[in-house]
Amino acid sequence: MVMGKFIRRSNGHASSSSSMLDDDTSSACGGGMSIYYQKINQRVAVLEKAAVSVHESRASTREAALASLVGALEGFVPAHFIGWHHRGEIVRGCCASIKKGAAKEARLALRAVALLAVTLGPGSKRRILPAETYNPLEPGPGSKKIMAETFPLVSRILEVSTDASLVIAALESLAVVAFVDVAAENMDDTEACMKALWGLIRPSTGPKLGGAARKTSPHVLAAAVSAWTLVLTTTDGWKKKKAASSSPTAWRDTAAHLAPLLHSDSRAVRMAAGEALAVTIEMKLVTRDSHGALISGVAARASELANEAAGAGVGKANFVEQKELFKSIASFLAGGKAPASSVRVSSSHHGRLTASTWTDIVRLNFLRRFLGGGFLPHLQGKVVMGEEAPLIGQVFVVKEDDMAMDQKKKVDKQRTLNKERQIASDLKHGSV
Numbered sequence: 001m002v003m004g005k006f007i008r009r010s011n012g013h014a015s016s017s018s019s020m021l022d023d024d025t026s027s028a029c030g031g032g033m034s035i036y037y038q039k040i041n042q043r044v045a046v047l048e049k050a051a052v053s054v055h056e057s058r059a060s061t062r063e064a065a066l067a068s069l070v071g072a073l074e075g076f077v078p079a080h081f082i083g084w085h086h087r088g089e090i091v092r093g094c095c096a097s098i099k100k101g102a103a104k105e106a107r108l109a110l111r112a113v114a115l116l117a118v119t120l121g122p123g124s125k126r127r128i129l130p131a132e133t134y135n136p137l138e139p140g141p142g143s144k145k146i147m148a149e150t151f152p153l154v155s156r157i158l159e160v161s162t163d164a165s166l167v168i169a170a171l172e173s174l175a176v177v178a179f180v181d182v183a184a185e186n187m188d189d190t191e192a193c194m195k196a197l198w199g200l201i202r203p204s205t206g207p208k209l210g211g212a213a214r215k216t217s218p219h220v221l222a223a224a225v226s227a228w229t230l231v232l233t234t235t236d237g238w239k240k241k242k243a244a245s246s247s248p249t250a251w252r253d254t255a256a257h258l259a260p261l262l263h264s265d266s267r268a269v270r271m272a273a274g275e276a277l278a279v280t281i282e283m284k285l286v287t288r289d290s291h292g293a294l295i296s297g298v299a300a301r302a303s304e305l306a307n308e309a310a311g312a313g314v315g316k317a318n319f320v321e322q323k324e325l326f327k328s329i330a331s332f333l334a335g336g337k338a339p340a341s342s343v344r345v346s347s348s349h350h351g352r353l354t355a356s357t358w359t360d361i362v363r364l365n366f367l368r369r370f371l372g373g374g375f376l377p378h379l380q381g382k383v384v385m386g387e388e389a390p391l392i393g394q395v396f397v398v399k400e401d402d403m404a405m406d407q408k409k410k411v412d413k414q415r416t417l418n419k420e421r422q423i424a425s426d427l428k429h430g431s432v
Helices: 023-053 059-074 084-100 103-120 143-160 164-183 188-201 218-232 235-241 254-263 267-282 288-306 319-335 358-385 390-395 400-428
Strands: 007-010 013-016 341-344 352-355
Touching: 023 059, 023 084, 059 084, 059 103, 059 358, 084 103, 084 143, 103 143, 103 164, 103 358, 143 164, 143 188, 164 188, 164 218, 164 358, 188 218, 188 254, 218 254, 218 267, 218 358, 254 267, 254 288, 267 288, 267 319, 267 358, 288 319, 341 358, 352 358
Parallel strands: none
Antiparallel strands: 007 013, 341 352
């Protein structure tokens, strides 16, 4: 992905062109930044209060605390504003709610820990003692710790729960935490995560309930395929970090199971399977040399879905979206043409995020859906604060030549407004 923003790459991560805005910019935009920090401090206060309230014995109090926690994390909070102790208390409280709370409480806790992972980034995995002093110069606990604490609980939900909304919340939470945790030294967590997700996509490979494989509803199946695909986009690192026998080669046969899902009665399942197959082919986990018949079949079905007629009895939900998706897939398979997707992220002409690969499109679409209204605050906030942001680091490649221009326009615009206000004030008071 390419985004015109004032960020630069450093050692494979995105960082701001300076740790903070320069003095000139600060003086021009000081009022706006002051309000910005006030909002951040308000969210931090909510987090600190929630870190205590999530441990209350009354269920309604815990639910209210989790809801406020989710609201604060959906807005942007810089990672270094959240102390080690509060991080640990939030994770412990959320884990207790996931394990013992009612469905609503567990769903809120699952979303909260995933949002916390996005906020904190990978961090460190070492255990933080309650009395330990927070040192902002150290990374502190992040998604590595969250993955270690929540995976056993989330995988259990995926294995036994019959509550579709709870299962979907668990799927999304697990996928997001695994996505942020991709910087881990080994990919064991990622592989375990993919196996847990695959158990819902292909129940015969998952745990048996009462001696029989569980059935997965179309709604859950679509969410599982999307979550699995998001995690799949992170596995390119296996080529360097794991032996060939444990590389994504182990997942090549999954395409043979995903292809039939293109014929599902559920449009959501068909679209999720289409994206998964496009990523699998783009990553060369399957090729025409090794899976020629399969790829030809996928291409033919993509062409059919791209040209589906809107006749009587055809559902309208996601009808246009399906046609556009499979047009892109058919074009990609026919001539290797890269898909394109663009999202406006600011009022600046340079504030656009452009995805040009299936990997990037899947990441962008999933994160936009998951974060909802919090997508832009997280994206823009991490740029302003100059953090090494997992969200930006995993998703964006930045155009260097737009950095200074975009920032200069903001400063020049503010200066012009200040001059106009001063002239208007002088005219009003007879100074000129």
